[in-house]
Amino acid sequence: MSYSIAIIILVTSVATYISRLLGVLTSERLSSKSKVFDWFNYVAYSILAALMVRMIIFPNGALQDAEISSRIIVTIICLSVFILTKKNLVIPTILSFLLLTIFVLGI
């Protein structure tokens, strides 16, 4: 393992673990029936929703190369399938991959 990449992985892991650990330390004095817990609960859900929609509209990495219209259409179809299949998660996830492949290849 080359020195610099190992150090970078270590720094990344520490920077990530800090937030998890701080969360545990804060939780020690917090009841799951408290208002503060409630607030954190809604903030956490809201953060995740913001992150996921951002990943569809302004993606990083290879997904940028797919048209925004195709990304949005695939997402809407898959969310509808999720609701129609009584909340099966595996079907819409596999479908999202297949549909976007079709869009990208222009079949």
Next chain:
Amino acid sequence: MVNSKYFLLGLKSLAGGRSPAVALATSFIALGAIFKHSGFNLEQSVASSLFTYALPGQLVMTESYLIGASLINIFISVWLVNFRFYPMTVALMPALQHKNQPRWKYYISCHFLAVSSWLIMKEGYKKIDKRFRLDYWIGIGSGTLTSAVLSTTFGYLISDYLSNDLMIALGIVNPVYFLCMMIGAMTNIKTTVAIVVGGILGPIFYLFTPEWSILISGFIGGSLAFLIKEKK
């Protein structure tokens, strides 16, 4: 140490129609391929998924490495990207507290915290006996982390066979899976408001402040939801 019955129950959440395995696998397979193309070796790629286990942070790390960013820069950008784990942990751990569970189990098992394990746990913890919720959590986390590490390895090994078109298609699976889970979590007006407002504000704020957009949107959406009075 860990109650095996509840550990296995948690581990079982990886099977069946609600499994996060497919979404986890596709995104970490793509990550493994990105590592290979970025000049990491297999051990480094596995170590990254095992010890960091946070996809957006690992992507930031890889990009920073490629442009030769300083260690302090990498630290700050990763910390900011993964700071969402702080509110997520606080929104989960109090529900797993029990006086019979030793403290060290919390300090170690918080490493399992990721979007997938968090959503599964939030969905199911109320059905689990409070004394063993932490063991159930460790079961879920061991399963999701193992899937992530194995998929990174697989992605690394098959990277030469992954065309750009396939990489694009792999990229959509993760956000679609989690958006489905979010819709599944919209069982009351407050959570619905938190998710809808966050989802709308996220991309809007991204235009003005990419680094802070997610945290600011979540803060606003979550606070609005918190302030709504729910009819009983």
